Amino acid sequence: MSPGRFITFEGGEGAGKSTQIQRLADKLEASGLKVLQTREPGGSPGAEEIRSLLVTGEADRWTGMTEVLLHFAARADHLARVIRPALTAGTWVLCDRFVDSSMAYQGVAQGLGRETIAELTALVVGETMPDLTLILDIPVEEGLARAGGRGEGEDRYEKMGTTFHENLRQAFLSIAEEAPARCSVIDATADIDAVSQAIWSEAAEHFRL
Numbered sequence: 350m351s352p353g354r355f356i357t358f359e360g361g362e363g364a365g366k367s368t369q370i371q372r373l374a375d376k377l378e379a380s381g382l383k384v385l386q387t388r389e390p391g392g393s394p395g396a397e398e399i400r401s402l403l404v405t406g407e408a409d410r411w412t413g414m415t416e417v418l419l420h421f422a423a424r425a426d427h428l429a430r431v432i433r434p435a436l437t438a439g440t441w442v443l444c445d446r447f448v449d450s451s452m453a454y455q456g457v458a459q460g461l462g463r464e465t466i467a468e469l470t471a472l473v474v475g476e477t478m479p480d481l482t483l484i485l486d487i488p489v490e491e492g493l494a495r496a497g498g499r500g501e502g503e504d505r506y507e508k509m510g511t512t513f514h515e516n517l518r519q520a521f522l523s524i525a526e527e528a529p530a531r532c533s534v535i536d537a538t539a540d541i542d543a544v545s546q547a548i549w550s551e552a553a554e555h556f557r558l
Contacts, residue, residue: 353436354556357447360485361518362507363495364537370443372545373552377441380558385435388445393430396423408508413459420451425473433477448474449482449524457520458513481555483548484521485537489514
């Protein structure tokens with residue numbers, strides 16, 4: 350049995366990741382592949398409990414260091430209980446956010462520094478890095494307007510201000526520039542069908558589907 354593939358979706362608030370993950374999953378499954386959809390923070394029972402601490406409440410609820418440690422604690426459980434077993438079983442894993450979000454949100458936008466995130470990544474993630482990362486890019490104001498209409502109550506990050514989100518967007522674009530073999534930037538301002546097609550084209554080329 351060949352191991353599964355690991356695809357992550359990244360980007361700022363309101364970029365449409367959930368919709369596009371579902372669409373890519375549908376296409377992969379139609380191709381005869383077994384697919385698991387998951388998310389971060391969360392994805393396992395323990396990690397979902399930590400998620401509630403991270404995405405609700407006031408923007409200043411945690412210091413940057415406390416926050417990133419909570420993210421990596423959730424990620425360690427998610428990897429051990431969900432992602433690695435699925436990949437070993439030959440399942441393709443599609444994850445809404447992963448370690449690039451920690452680099453962008455806490456490492457850059459919250460000022461913890463890239464080295465701190467890199468060290469935690471080496472410790473917790475190790476070799477389980479994504480095979481492909483799709484970064485859905487959208488102007489900050491448009492993304493926040495979309496996110497504000499979701500009504501999920503998980504709006505802690507949306508409260509962090511325009512400057513924070515501008516820094517976040519630039520961080521994701523920098524990550525893509527630094528890892529072009531793994532990362533692809535997708536214009537998320539296009540209509541849903543066009544975004545889906547762009548994502549499928551990237552995945553098909555990357556994995557020779």
